[in-house]
Amino acid sequence: MPVRKKKPAAAKSRPGWTEKSVLQLARKSIQALKPYVPGKSIEEVKAKYKPASVTKLGSNENPLGASDKVIAAVRDALPRMSLYPDGSSRDLRQALAERHGLHPDQIMVGNGSDEVLMLIAAAFLNPGEKVLISENTFSEYEFAGRVMDGAIVKIPLKRQRYDLAAFTRKLKLKPKLVFLCNPNNPTGAYFSHQELETLLRAAPAKTLVVVDEAYCEYADAPDFPRSLELLKRFPNLVISRTFSKIFGMAGLRLGYAFAHPLLIKETGRVKTPFNVNLLVQAGALAALSDTGFRSRSIANNRQGRSHLQKELAKRKLEFVPTQANFICFKVPRPAVDVCEEMLALGLIARALRSFGMDDWIRITIGTPKQNGLFLAALDAVLDL
Numbered sequence: 001m002p003v004r005k006k007k008p009a010a011a012k013s014r015p016g017w018t019e020k021s022v023l024q025l026a027r028k029s030i031q032a033l034k035p036y037v038p039g040k041s042i043e044e045v046k047a048k049y050k051p052a053s054v055t056k057l058g059s060n061e062n063p064l065g066a067s068d069k070v071i072a073a074v075r076d077a078l079p080r081m082s083l084y085p086d087g088s089s090r091d092l093r094q095a096l097a098e099r100h101g102l103h104p105d106q107i108m109v110g111n112g113s114d115e116v117l118m119l120i121a122a123a124f125l126n127p128g129e130k131v132l133i134s135e136n137t138f139s140e141y142e143f144a145g146r147v148m149d150g151a152i153v154k155i156p157l158k159r160q161r162y163d164l165a166a167f168t169r170k171l172k173l174k175p176k177l178v179f180l181c182n183p184n185n186p187t188g189a190y191f192s193h194q195e196l197e198t199l200l201r202a203a204p205a206k207t208l209v210v211v212d213e214a215y216c217e218y219a220d221a222p223d224f225p226r227s228l229e230l231l232k233r234f235p236n237l238v239i240s241r242t243f244s245k246i247f248g249m250a251g252l253r254l255g256y257a258f259a260h261p262l263l264i265k266e267t268g269r270v271k272t273p274f275n276v277n278l279l280v281q282a283g284a285l286a287a288l289s290d291t292g293f294r295s296r297s298i299a300n301n302r303q304g305r306s307h308l309q310k311e312l313a314k315r316k317l318e319f320v321p322t323q324a325n326f327i328c329f330k331v332p333r334p335a336v337d338v339c340e341e342m343l344a345l346g347l348i349a350r351a352l353r354s355f356g357m358d359d360w361i362r363i364t365i366g367t368p369k370q371n372g373l374f375l376a377a378l379d380a381v382l383d384l
């Protein structure tokens with residue numbers, strides 16, 4: 001006999017317990033925050049449009065999937081899941097240190113670089129202190145700054161690039177934090193070693209400059225910053241990176257940062273005891289030793305980047321030359337509509353309205369097959 005599921009009882013309401021009154025219980029600085037809107041999931045698209053297949057190129061994940069070695073390491077670690085993980089991620093920090101020629105004390109890890117960025121803000125930002133960020137960039141810098149009651153100061157892009165000269169001028173405001181994204185999400189444009197060094201020279205000693213290099217492994221411009229060199233000379237520099245992109249581990253969640261040991265030590269005060277779980281620690285160690293997967297990911301991206309840039313140019317669609325694993329391009333009608341029509345064809349791309357770029361779309365560089373499906377969907381909806 002089929003079991004009839006009982007409807008869950010609605011929570012009892014209290015007099016005066018409304019959405020508005022509960023919002024007023026929240027800290028003032030977060031009342032105006034809008035929750036992060038992620039790219040569409042495969043499940044959402046299947047449920048809404050029922051396309052024959054779904055190609056997800058909306059969230060800058062690794063199109064090669066995950067490394068077999070990482071999958072095997074995570075599987076091997078599964079029986080140990082009843083134990084707490086090593087809260088200091090000792091082996092992982094040691095392996096990262098060896099790989100980058102640093103000391104483990106210069107490395108912190110977190111549940112994605114999202115958490116790393118938040119921990120930096122939580123450890124260092126006092127209410128009212130200024131946070132310098134760019135417009136049209138990754139949302140988590142503003143988010144972390146606002147959650148910690150910081151005062152956000154925004155600098156517009158200049159010809160689709162971060163304007164580091166304007167950032168440098170604004171240092172006179174003595175911001176506590178400067179967040180820079182290189183290459184920038186969502187444009188894919190980068191700033192150079194020279195530009196970063198000039199900014200660091202001008203930065204007051206008590207301003208922390210956080211450079212988010214989530215996509216740096218894909219960058220091959222000869223003047224892309226050698227940020228680890230700068231770390232030796234500028235103790236107020238923090239470099240944040242992730243296993244979500246090049247290592248294909250977005251679902252496992254691991255971000256890390258390099259900084260002066262004293263900065264790393266202070267972030268330890270605000271971290272929860274076991275923020276990096278046992279499976280991800282095992283997977284990440286395997287990922288670091290899988291140089292083949294990393295090289296294949298870079299090679300696939302290079303080939304796809306040059307192909308897609310050529311194809312967009314052929315279609316006379318403006319795009320920003322990219323150093324990342326995605327391309328940002330302009331469409332002749334509202335990007336939200338174009339993306340919705342591509343969804344109906346089973347292709348997930350990202351309309352950049354939430355980044356303040358209404359006419360622009362960001363597409364992850366996929367495998368050759370995925371890139372072909374994207375171009376076909378684009379041609380169909382734009383009637384090209």
Ligand SMILES: Cc1ncc(COP(=O)(O)O)c(C=O)c1O
Pocket residue numbers: 059060111112113114115138181184185212214241242243244250253254255
């Ligand atoms: C620039 C940038 N930084 C950080 C992140 C977050 O990465 P993670 O998955 O490590 O939290 C993303 C995710 O897309 C990103 O684009």
